Amino acid sequence: MNQKSEAKGNAVKIQDIQKLVDMLDRSNLSEMELETEGMRLRLSKAAASNGSAPSPQVLYLPSPTAPAPGALPPAPAALPAAVPAPVPPASAEAPAEAPKASPAASSRAVEVKSPMVGTFYRAPAPGADPFVKVGDTVRKGQTLCIIEAMKLMNEIESEVDGVILDIFPENAQPVEYGERLFLVEPA
Numbered sequence: 001m002n003q004k005s006e007a008k009g010n011a012v013k014i015q016d017i018q019k020l021v022d023m024l025d026r027s028n029l030s031e032m033e034l035e036t037e038g039m040r041l042r043l044s045k046a047a048a049s050n051g052s053a054p055s056p057q058v059l060y061l062p063s064p065t066a067p068a069p070g071a072l073p074p075a076p077a078a079l080p081a082a083v084p085a086p087v088p089p090a091s092a093e094a095p096a097e098a099p100k101a102s103p104a105a106s107s108r109a110v111e112v113k114s115p116m117v118g119t120f121y122r123a124p125a126p127g128a129d130p131f132v133k134v135g136d137t138v139r140k141g142q143t144l145c146i147i148e149a150m151k152l153m154n155e156i157e158s159e160v161d162g163v164i165l166d167i168f169p170e171n172a173q174p175v176e177y178g179e180r181l182f183l184v185e186p187a
Contacts, residue, residue: 110160112182118149120169120181136164144182147175161187
């Protein structure tokens with residue numbers, strides 16, 4: 001953003017956002033995030049389903065450090081239409097999210113949910129074997145995956161002894177707080 005935008009109480013102009021979108025589109029980056037006092041802007045390229053180049057997506061979020069809700073500029077009308085674009089990967093996974101166990105087993109199954117926003121990794125390093133696979137028996141406290149958040153690797157542990165029934169996110173996929181990661185049938 002230019003200094004003129006910052007001098008006006010962090011008011012974000014559509015032209016500034018468009019410049020950032022254009023920069024992201026021309027770069028080899030897949031995602032960029034900008035946080036200033038009172039505002040957080042995240043841009044990411046969503047993969048196109050026809051194999052063409054990904055198109056940039058804009059997500060405008062108020063910063064948790066915002067002084068007051070009225071102090072933030074209103075989100076432009078065109079931006080909310082861009083937010084649902086990341087949904088297709090999740091909807092493509094919808095059939096995979098159905099538990100692979102019997103109805104009796106799934107009523108007892110424990111969902112392990114993400115305690116944070118970050119990137120889900122099934123293995124400790126690229127090319128390494130995953131921590132767990134569907135059908136593996138796990139013990140309470142055993143590492144199931146890693147979630148990278150702000151360059152920190154956070155081990156997510158099993159909450160119960162049991163058997164892994166399902167793994168929902170793909171490796172290296174972004175996950176949200178509270179998103180289902182694993183389905184574990186207690187032993």
